[in-house]
Amino acid sequence: MKYRTIGTDPATRREVSVLALGAMLFGSVTDEETSFAILDRYVEAGGNFVDTSDNYAFWVDGGQGGQSEELLGRWRRSRGIGDEIVFATKLGARPLAPGTSYTDNAEGLSAKVIRESAERSRERLGVEKLDLLYAHIDDHTVPQRETVEAFGALVAEGTVGLLGVSNQAIWRVERARALAAAAGLPGYEVLQYQHSHLRPRYDVPSELFPDGSLGHAGAELLGYLRAEPGLTLVAYSPLLKGAYTRQDRPLPPDYDHPGTAARLAVLRDVARETGASVNQVVLAWQSGGELPVVPLAGASSVAQLEENLAAVDLELTEDQRARLDAVH
Incomplete structure (x- = not known):
């Protein structure tokens, strides 16, 4: 395994593996035995x-969620896991009532919600400290200063380590970080957005964000990473839910444009040259590039995980990287 550092403060930064494991469906679609x-x-x-x-x-059973955190807590206790594993969780997008969704009834990012939700996550995970806590989606109904101060208070109390943000407009992220810096508080240091080798259209609603593709890591976000070297991008859905390789998983509509065919062709060429799978090339391209990107890939079987793990040792040549980066 290879590792990289996330965070800049010696008191909270962590060394994490260059491949993160997504546990979204653990305890629900993926049963406990397989998840373990x-x-x-x-x-x-x-x-x-x-x-x-x-x-x-929450969407699996029409509830409010919590199954994944609860399973991870059971696994931690059964295996005697301590702080050697970095657990990242998120708040803000939990439905307030069963049968509703984060799109119309999310818990939001008020100070009260942040404190209470973080406490519930610690209880479910069975940890004294959340290593990394994200604001899952934006909340325009709450002043950003309130959100920033609430997250900062948890860090000051020692119940949260690093702070992250997901699925927010970059100008909102920068404003929140500026507010934190001005107040002498910790700010967001990890960004979690959808990012893969294929590039989406931004004039077509995405699957997760029908009102706009705020979940995607576009050119603005990648430029932000270059300008702010202390930030790290955790890239979710790097394998597009299997769409690179599975005939039964078509690409989402926002990838339906002429550039997709050219990028797929280069991916397949590099896969043939290396003897790796297309999925492995995508993960290696992300984790070994110039920008600090940690691919976040889920797995529903040990076999899927093994394929992903093999990407860690896949070394792409400078020429292969240049070709992968050049296509539009």
């Missing part, structure tokens, strides 16, 4: 960066 086997193999391979959220997976 995947987690065990990931740790055996040197992985130490596990991602979840307090609302996973």
